[in-house]
Amino acid sequence: MTSVSNDETAEQRRRRRAGADIKRALRELNNQVALLNNQVGSRVDLRPVDLDCLDVIALHGPLSPSELAHRAGVHPATVTGILDRLEKNNWVVREREGADRRAVLVRALPDRARELFTLYGGMNAAMDDLFDDYSEEQLATLADFLQRASAAGLVETAALAEG
Structure with missing residues (x-):
């Protein structure tokens, strides 16, 4: 029975580490998008x-x-x-x-928006290349995760704004 308990604990630790890795990656992505946005904003x-x-x-x-x-x-x-x-x-x-x-x-x-699309073109192309590395099912999972993470952010932002 001890080995089952140890396996569960090891699995919980792996999940916690995986979650921490995702949170860190989201923070890094947030920083990189902010830097990209600053560059784009400065151009226009x-x-x-x-x-x-x-x-x-x-x-x-x-x-x-x-x-x-x-x-x-x-x-x-x-x-x-x-x-x-x-x-x-x-x-x-x-x-x-x-x-x-x-x-x-x-x-x-729309006329000015085209300028932004051009400036974000490199990032959009890089994202398209990344999508090629994932199956349709994996892309659906990623889209679901990002939508749910965005919804969670919306809820927490509202909670902080209220009080």
């Missing part, structure tokens, strides 16, 4: 927070400024300055929404 004269907000708009837009503030984790007053800079440089447009002329939606402009 976007501050990191501006680039982050532009990405949120591109992924989830069109958005109201308050929804952008919420999704980007930026104070609503700060969003005004960010949107002013993005609009001035033709990254986004603010449009009045339908019947309520006071409501505004922010939409990313």
Whole structure:
């Protein structure tokens, strides 16, 4: 019976180490993506927070400024300055929404987005090369993990914001 207990303990240790390795790799990936984003932002004269907000708009837009503030984790007053800079440089447009002329939606402009796609082209190609090393099932597992990790991050961010 002792060997079963020892095997379980060894398995638990291996799982804990594997989990720690994944967390470390995610931290390293986060750092590398931040460095890449800084390089891209400097090429197109976007501050990191501006680039982050532009990405949120591109992924989830069109958005109201308050929804952008919420999704980007930026104070609503700060969003005004960010949107002013993005609009001035033709990254986004603010449009009045339908019947309520006071409501505004922010939409990313596709012409400027092409510049970003070009700058991220090398990373996208590198990712495509990485995908070739994995089966469809493994890619589905990776996508599931990343989606679930993102959802967990969203929950924890909300929890910290509340209190």
